[in-house]
Amino acid sequence: MPIIEIKDLYHVYSAGTPFEKVALDHVNLSIEAGEFVGVIGHTGSGKSTLIQQFNGLLKPTSGEILVDGKNIWDDKKNLRALRFNVGLVFQYPEYQLFEETVYKDIAFGPKNMGLSEEEIDQRVRDAAGFVGISEELMEKSPFELSGGQKRRVAIAGVIAMDPKVLILDEPTAGLDPKGRDRILGRIKEYHQTKKNTILLVSHSMEDVAKYATKVLVMNKAKIFTYGTVDEVFSKSDTISHMGLSIPQISKVFHALSEKGYPVNRNVYTVEGAKQELLKRLSKGHVR
Amino acid sequence: MLKDITIGQYFPGSSFIHRLDPRVKIILTIAYIVMLFVVSNAIGFLVGIALLIVSYVVAKIPAKMMLKGIKPIIPIVIFTGILNLFFVSGTPIFEWGFLKITYEGLRLAVIMAIRILALIAGASLLTYTTSPIELTDAIESLLKPLKVLRFPVHELAMMMTIALRFIPTLIEETDKIMSAQKARGADFESGNLLQRAKALVPILIPLFISAFRRADDLAMAMECRCYHGGEGRTRMKQLHLGAIDLYGSLVMALCIAGVICINLFVPAFF
Numbered sequence: 001m002p003i004i005e006i007k008d009l010y011h012v013y014s015a016g017t018p019f020e021k022v023a024l025d026h027v028n029l030s031i032e033a034g035e036f037v038g039v040i041g042h043t044g045s046g047k048s049t050l051i052q053q054f055n056g057l058l059k060p061t062s063g064e065i066l067v068d069g070k071n072i073w074d075d076k077k078n079l080r081a082l083r084f085n086v087g088l089v090f091q092y093p094e095y096q097l098f099e100e101t102v103y104k105d106i107a108f109g110p111k112n113m114g115l116s117e118e119e120i121d122q123r124v125r126d127a128a129g130f131v132g133i134s135e136e137l138m139e140k141s142p143f144e145l146s147g148g149q150k151r152r153v154a155i156a157g158v159i160a161m162d163p164k165v166l167i168l169d170e171p172t173a174g175l176d177p178k179g180r181d182r183i184l185g186r187i188k189e190y191h192q193t194k195k196n197t198i199l200l201v202s203h204s205m206e207d208v209a210k211y212a213t214k215v216l217v218m219n220k221a222k223i224f225t226y227g228t229v230d231e232v233f234s235k236s237d238t239i240s241h242m243g244l245s246i247p248q249i250s251k252v253f254h255a256l257s258e259k260g261y262p263v264n265r266n267v268y269t270v271e272g273a274k275q276e277l278l279k280r281l282s283k284g285h286v287r
Numbered sequence: 288m289l290k291d292i293t294i295g296q297y298f299p300g301s302s303f304i305h306r307l308d309p310r311v312k313i314i315l316t317i318a319y320i321v322m323l324f325v326v327s328n329a330i331g332f333l334v335g336i337a338l339l340i341v342s343y344v345v346a347k348i349p350a351k352m353m354l355k356g357i358k359p360i361i362p363i364v365i366f367t368g369i370l371n372l373f374f375v376s377g378t379p380i381f382e383w384g385f386l387k388i389t390y391e392g393l394r395l396a397v398i399m400a401i402r403i404l405a406l407i408a409g410a411s412l413l414t415y416t417t418s419p420i421e422l423t424d425a426i427e428s429l430l431k432p433l434k435v436l437r438f439p440v441h442e443l444a445m446m447m448t449i450a451l452r453f454i455p456t457l458i459e460e461t462d463k464i465m466s467a468q469k470a471r472g473a474d475f476e477s478g479n480l481l482q483r484a485k486a487l488v489p490i491l492i493p494l495f496i497s498a499f500r501r502a503d504d505l506a507m508a509m510e511c512r513c514y515h516g517g518e519g520r521t522r523m524k525q526l527h528l529g530a531i532d533l534y535g536s537l538v539m540a541l542c543i544a545g546v547i548c549i550n551l552f553v554p555a556f557f
């Protein structure tokens with residue numbers, strides 16, 4: 001059974017005013033448990049709108065959202081419990097920090113769940129460990145930290161709720177390449193340890209190719225395609241048509257194959273490229 | 288949600304009323320309010336109300352919006368109406384125990400209700416047809432004479448402009464922070480008063496911090512562009528008086544003159 005399923009989902013902002021805007025246009029999707037889904041699409045294509053539907057922060061104009069097979073809008077009282085199950089990290093999450101210490105801020109979610117003191121403590125420390133926040137930072141004020149550290153604290157605040165589904169909206173926006181790799185690396189590790197489901201909204205095809213198992217491409221309020229990394233990037237022509245760029249390394253390999261070199265076109269990461277080239281070189285195809 | 292709050296409530300358009308110089312519009316609105324208080328006679332009120340309705344029609348502001356502007360003050364109207372009705376002395380027309388309604392009281396209650404409602408509707412028309420920026424520009428220009436008294440006119444206008452500019456931004460920000468805290472299980476809807484007040488802390492602190500950060504950034508950006516107050520500052524959009532301002536003023540002057548004549552020569556039958 002898919003963990004998240006949406007049926008004919010339709011969402012309009014500011015209905016009935018001159019500013020009316022269809023943000024999701026009758027979309028259908030089902031996501032299996034345990035996937036690491038990269039969500040890509042242009043600015044304004046409806047990514048943030050879509051993910052806020054999954055934990056009931058936005059109510060669809062029409063259509064259904066099933067989480068674990070249950071329609072989340074059947075009983076409004078269950079919404080809060082749902083939000084502990086489907087953890088959502090917003091874009092620029094560091095602006096939501098408010099507590100005196102890092103520790104207390106990470107503990108906000110677990111506390112709202114009504115857990116015991118020991119359980120909360122355990123979860124806060126685990127979450128901080130996952131995102132690489134060291135022990136001596138825990139008693140500092142979150143406002144004394146660097147931008148990247150704040151971001152990691154905010155992510156830990158959601159991870160501490162131990163959600164079955166973790167959704168991150170552009171967690172690396174505005175970070176340098178090192179900070180970006182660090183956060184994504186941690187998230188990948190977390191995914192491998194917990195075996196939960198992760199949705200990662202990103203503007204970087206490289207990141208999606210490197211970390212995700214499935215790719216969801218949104219275009220103009222619709223789902224353009226949803227499939228494995230191979231399936232999606234094999235449609236690179238149509239994706240480029242939409243103005244989204246495929247990973248640079250794939251472009252190199254496409255160019256090589258067009259020049260007549262017998263290389264595999266389905267290469268999306270630098271690591272994969274290395275393997276492919278070494279394989280070819282050892283076979284002696286390329287001199 | 289919060290997004291539905293409209294502040295300033297400007298209705299973009301290009302009607303005669305929209306194109307009036309904002310300074311003229313402010314003065315005409317004040318003149319209209321004065322006129323409402325000069326009127327003492329039913330026919331005069333008809334003129335005042337007709338002018339209001341014609342202006343709304345010319346500006347193409349839906350009647351719904353006029354009612355929306357009036358709605359919040361209806362309790363005040365009712366309250367003053369009751370006070371006038373029962374506490375003005377004069378010829379009694381109705382008596383019941385200690386309650387007594389006089390002819391004068393009834394008359395004053397009706398007149399005041401009409402005045403207050405027309406006043407608010409008139410002032411709303413000003414904000415419906417003038418963008419907030421135009422409005423502050425006009426206020427700055429009208430208050431200029433106060434500079435002689437060392438009154439910080441430009442600074443005041445700049446503060447108003449910035450405040451108006453940031454209201455939508457802060458509303459959007461509040462919305463975002465609320466969603467983010469809800470995603471962590473914050474609960475704003477249940478609990479007693481104290482618990483609800485406490486639940487606001489996770490919203491207010493980030494909001495204040497972001498407001499201060501924005502203020503800081505804005506101040507820096509303004510300084511980088513050499514902003515140094517009003518001295519010697521020119522504007523991109525100069526306000527100019529034109530023919531339509533003359534026509535608008537003429538209409539208002541005629542109405543006021545007409546109302547005064549009606550006051551003097553037409554017998555007050557009410």
Ligand SMILES: Nc1ncnc2c1ncn2[C@@H]1O[C@H](COP(=O)(O)OP(=O)(O)OP(=O)(O)O)[C@@H](O)[C@H]1O
Binds near residue numbers: 013022043047050
């Ligand atoms: N609160 C809102 N009110 C009205 N319209 C909105 C609101 N939020 C988003 N929209 C509109 O809905 C559309 C989809 O927005 P959404 O935020 O889902 O895009 P996105 O794919 O997340 O973009 P980005 O990559 O820039 O984050 C956009 O056209 C946007 O203008």
Ligand SMILES: [Mg+2]
Binds near residue numbers: 047048091169
């Ligand atoms: Mg977004």
